[in-house]
Amino acid sequence: MEVGFLGLGIMGKAMAVNLLRNGFSVTVWNRTLSKCQELVAQGASVGETPAAVVNKCKYTIAMLSDPSAALSVVFDKDGVLEQICTGKGYVDMSTVDADTSSKISKAITSKGGYFLEAPVSGSKKPAEDGQLVILAAGEKALYEDMVPAFNVLGKKSFFLGEVGNGAKMKLVVNMIMGSMMNALSEGLCLADKSGLSQQTLLDVLELGAIANPMFKLKGPAMIQNSYPPAFPLKHQQKDMRLALALGDENAVSMPIAAASNEAFKKARSLGLGDLDFSAVHEVVKAAKDSDSA
Numbered sequence: 001m002e003v004g005f006l007g008l009g010i011m012g013k014a015m016a017v018n019l020l021r022n023g024f025s026v027t028v029w030n031r032t033l034s035k036c037q038e039l040v041a042q043g044a045s046v047g048e049t050p051a052a053v054v055n056k057c058k059y060t061i062a063m064l065s066d067p068s069a070a071l072s073v074v075f076d077k078d079g080v081l082e083q084i085c086t087g088k089g090y091v092d093m094s095t096v097d098a099d100t101s102s103k104i105s106k107a108i109t110s111k112g113g114y115f116l117e118a119p120v121s122g123s124k125k126p127a128e129d130g131q132l133v134i135l136a137a138g139e140k141a142l143y144e145d146m147v148p149a150f151n152v153l154g155k156k157s158f159f160l161g162e163v164g165n166g167a168k169m170k171l172v173v174n175m176i177m178g179s180m181m182n183a184l185s186e187g188l189c190l191a192d193k194s195g196l197s198q199q200t201l202l203d204v205l206e207l208g209a210i211a212n213p214m215f216k217l218k219g220p221a222m223i224q225n226s227y228p229p230a231f232p233l234k235h236q237q238k239d240m241r242l243a244l245a246l247g248d249e250n251a252v253s254m255p256i257a258a259a260s261n262e263a264f265k266k267a268r269s270l271g272l273g274d275l276d277f278s279a280v281h282e283v284v285k286a287a288k289d290s291d292s293a
């Protein structure tokens with residue numbers, strides 16, 4: 001199966017490598033074109049523009065940072081829309097809001113193409129290991145065509161119906177994740193200020209009803225003030241912002257998510273946006289220090 005792949009950031013690179021390793025023929029494009037070279041060394045071809053990739057491939061996957069990037073790659077000069085046509089499929093796996101996805105879907109389908117949104121749950125390591133959870137919605141026939149690729153990229157795919165449902169599900173999941181990260185950070189601070197061992201707290205959490213892979217993976221590094229980027233904080237804040245907007249639209253009050261978003265915003269303002277989202281711990285720690293001063 002031949003696929004195009006647009007966007008070789010943390011996630012896109014790992015996903016494209018997985019497809020290559022599993023026998024897919026992959027043509028890649030990235031805004032910073034030099035990043036394609038690593039993929040070429042592993043057997044990929046390069047398209048000079050998104051339009052060139054879509055022209056070459058029946059199916060094109062995108063994994064881009066945010067709504068503005070997702071729209072730009074489709075609508076700008078040399079974008080996807082210039083070459084999408086009957087018989088071609090476009091699969092956007094970026095985390096965006098339902099409105100963005102819907103705009104892209106309308107444009108693609110108006111030119112005869114098929115559209116699927118398919119954001120993923122799971123970070124850098126699950127992407128490398130082909131263990132993502134895929135939240136697809138849109139054209140069912142395209143979903144079925146993509147199953148061989150999804151089976152390589154993920155451990156489970158959901159088809160959630162009409163365009164927008166995948167985006168919304170992803171935002172709900174990440175809203176919970178961002179709030180949980182803030183709760184873990186506050187817990188680590190409280191343990192520390194109360195004279196308890198933070199590592200013992202993690203050990204206790206690991207054995208109880210709220211054990212989860214995120215606490216297990218990120219907790220020990222947070223104690224060491226180490227935040228190597230797997231899921232960049234700027235993207236987690238984008239997801240909190242988009243989830244809060246979904247809450248506004250539906251009149252759902254989300255005070256915990258709103259407070260967590262403030263902490264992520266503060267972290268961005270301090271220049272921590274490119275670190276892992278667990279770097280919000282620096283903001284939570286600073287607030288606890290100033291409270292006790």
Ligand SMILES: NC(=O)C1=CN([C@@H]2O[C@H](COP(=O)(O)OP(=O)(O)OC[C@H]3O[C@@H](n4cnc5c(N)ncnc54)[C@H](OP(=O)(O)O)[C@@H]3O)[C@@H](O)[C@H]2O)C=CC1
Nearest residue numbers: 007008009010011031032064065069095123124230231235
């Ligand atoms: N990292 C993670 O753990 C996860 C991330 N996600 C989501 O996946 C998406 C990608 O995340 P991730 O790989 O971590 O992000 P990165 O920041 O590592 O990569 C972002 C990608 O988007 C490209 N890009 C940014 N702006 C533009 C633009 N205006 N036009 C064209 N291309 C652009 C970048 O190109 P360039 O190289 O030129 O900057 C890069 O290829 C995001 O929506 C994120 O929320 C979902 C699940 C997990």
Ligand SMILES: O=CC(=O)O
Nearest residue numbers: 120121122123231
């Ligand atoms: O979107 C991030 C993730 O870990 O999932």
